[in-house]
Amino acid sequence: MNESETALWWARVRAAGPQRVAPSSAFPAGMLRLIEPDVTAVWLLTVVPGGAMPSVLEELGLPALAVEQPNDTARVLAACLRCCWAEPTGPMWPGTSASRDEVGAVFGEITNRDEAASNRALLAAIRRLAGAGWLLWDEPGQMVRLGPRVAAWESADLSALRELWRMLPSSVAIGRTDAEGLR
Template sequence: MTGPDPQVLARARARMLGAAASLPASAPVPSGLTRVSDGSRVWALPEWPDGATPSVLEEYETAPMPLDRPGQARRVLAAALRCCWTRLDDSPWPGGTAALAAVLEVYVTMTRGDADLMRRWAVGDLRRLADTGWLLVDEDAGSVRPGPRTALWAEDTLAPLRALLRRLPPPPDEGGPQA
């Protein structure tokens, strides 16, 4: 008797671990999933048909992005991209690594209110964005970079995002404001 089919095991592993979990670069990626790699690691992300709506998530029993404050999370993602995606003419993936402190400072300059409270909320959103594969956050190292989900953005859809990021405040190490 032979062991389990590697494709079946790979699909089960990808489904169980989710978008935020990376695998060794040699790991198989089953059909229906897209292989996204940064060289040493690979992520298996679902392939969605063009024009797919959120109802597809229900059909595939895939949890949507868990966001309490989606508008704030989008701003946190934009601040992270502003710091990590420094060459906007290139693809956002794999992007560069930025200091977590720089991302928080860009976010604070985009918002109103108590800066310390904004930073605390942003850290929570950074964690949620990391849990869903939009960002890769290493809190111990104090760094953040684009997550594997950004690799799935079609090139022809990036123009508005590039325009938005050009309007955001620059990271502190680029001569931006210090909060």
């Protein structure tokens, strides 16, 4: 890959985030290549050095994470991790798909809001996270899966995330509690 092709790839990633390409596509050094479970595509995302300060992100031309409604967004990401990371001792990406209702049950359990407010916050956060590559959102099918950006988390991050996973209720346990309460 020559210099101009490499520069073009970096510009694409800086402008639009992780790129989904054909498996046979060439890619520049410094990019992480994640294969989709069905092997029909791969995701390319930048590898940022661990512990990189905002100045490094600025130097690479990568945006620092700025999010609207950061608390709701973080809670929805946590709920998605709980629902889509099937086995926390294994790799996080690509994870499994979960329905919006499953994620909503976990989100509702940790926020304790009325249903209408919870649904608005959930959908808005899913869309924000999908736009940034943290989640993959199939809106017509109402299914969510962990996005390629989660694969860039380091082992120290994964340790903390495993603990968070264990602390959050599962959507299956919530469903059982709700069903038992209806009797």
